Each structure stands twice: as structure tokens, then as C-alpha cells.
Amino acid sequence: MLERGIPAWSLRIRAAPRVRLPTVPRKHVRSDDIVQVWLVVALPFVIAAATDTFPAPDRPVAGIISPLYSEEAIRDLNREAQRVMDRLGIKPGVRVADIGAGTGYYTVRLAHRLGPGSTIYAEDIKPEYLQQLKARLDRERIQGVRLVLGEPRNSKLPRDSVDVAILAYMYHEIENPFEFLYRLQPALARGARVGIVDLDRPTQDHGTPPALLRCELAAVGYRQVDFVSLAPADGYLAVFVPPAQLPPIEAIKPCRLP
């Protein structure tokens, strides 16, 4: 201790030589560098905020358990794909997306009906299912099908690329149907239709009650224009036209069955 109660360490600190830290020359810090750093830091939060604004469906979402609905031979015996394709007016020149294609029950039949040179997208979110589908297409010598790896909330189909989208036995598995339908709309060309095939049973049992389906699609502006039972095949086909203009996201309200 020194005089007047000042501790020795405090003097040592004051006496220490000033260290000059190296500085980055000013001319190297450009405004676009700052913007880039800002984007890297902020972008994940911006994206999270954007995806969170869609409401969750007010009912269970079924898990993904299989790349196909059921035995293809039995489905053919009941003329499922033929009837769905007829009802949707699938003929050469129509550009089709098989969304949730799985192992390709619809993809293969679409390819046979539309022939070479047609535009067929087979989309799924499971890379292993798309691998199986690719192997099948190679085996069956079907060329020209465009395989698309989508995301649970975004089919990732190109803008204005689809005249008819077929969603067979998969709607009840979509993590967030409102966001999915919202992000699908730009891929649908003018006059496009969306055909949804499903069972009339609760979503947790791998179906979608038709009234719930109609309400959820209407929430994003899609209008039902056709509905038919597929008996003796399973389930139903519901057909929708997309909205010319999407609603504001905050106006989308989930649906609940009575």
C-alpha cells in the first residue's frame, strides 16, 4: 500500500504503456460487406418469422408411412387412375404434376397416357421414395418424367408449369396445408385444376373429410368445382381451381369440423 491509501496495483495499471490495437483500413469496410453480414445474421430469423405466420391446421396431421396407397393391381381393377385422369381431362399436351408421387402409381399411368415429350412432374419430399421411383421408371423404360424433391410446405414446382396437379392419398400428410397451397399457386398455370384423391375419414386415420378439405382449400382461395365418389375404387376425387390472387396470409383461418 502506498501513501493516502492508493493500492500499488492501481498505479501499475495507470503506468502501463498504451497498446494500439491493429485497425482495419477504412477503405476495406464497404457498405455491401455490412449488408452481407447483416443478411447472414438476420436471414434465418426473417425466414422463421415468415413461415410462422401461416396458421397450423386445427386437426391432426398424419405421419408419412408408405410410398404407395395400396396394391396397384387392385386399384387398376377398380379403374382408379383411369377414372381420375378422365375426370380431370388428362390428354396429350396437358402438363401434370403428381404431388406426393411415392413409387409412382399415377406417374406411370400418366406417362402411358400422355406419351413421350409430355410434361410430367413427379414430386415428393422423401429422397428415398424418389430414388425408388427413378429405378422404376428406368426399369419400365419411361423417359422424360421430371423428378422434383419438394419440401413439406413447398412443392418447389416451377412457376406457371402445371395445368393439372394430382394429390393422391397424401393431403392429410401435408405438414401445413395452408402454406403448401399458398406456395403451390404460382406453379399453377391459368385455368389449372387441382385434383385431390382421399378417403372420407379423419386425418389421423389417413383420410380427409370432404367438408374439411373444402374449408381448408377455401381458406387459401381455392374453389371446389367437382366432387365424385370413386367407388368401387376407394375414396373420392375433389377438384379445385386456384385463386387468381392469393389472400393476405393473416386472413387465412384454420377450419374445424363440427
Ligand SMILES: C[S@@+](CC[C@H](N)C(=O)[O-])C[C@H]1O[C@@H](n2cnc3c(N)ncnc32)[C@H](O)[C@@H]1O
Ligand atoms: C400414401 S403415399 C401415396 C403415394 C401415391 N400418390 C399413391 O397414390 O399411391 C403418400 C406420399 O405423399 C408424400 N408426401 C407427404 N407429404 C408430402 C408433402 N408435403 N409434399 C409432397 N409429398 C408428400 C409421401 O412421402 C408419400 O410418398
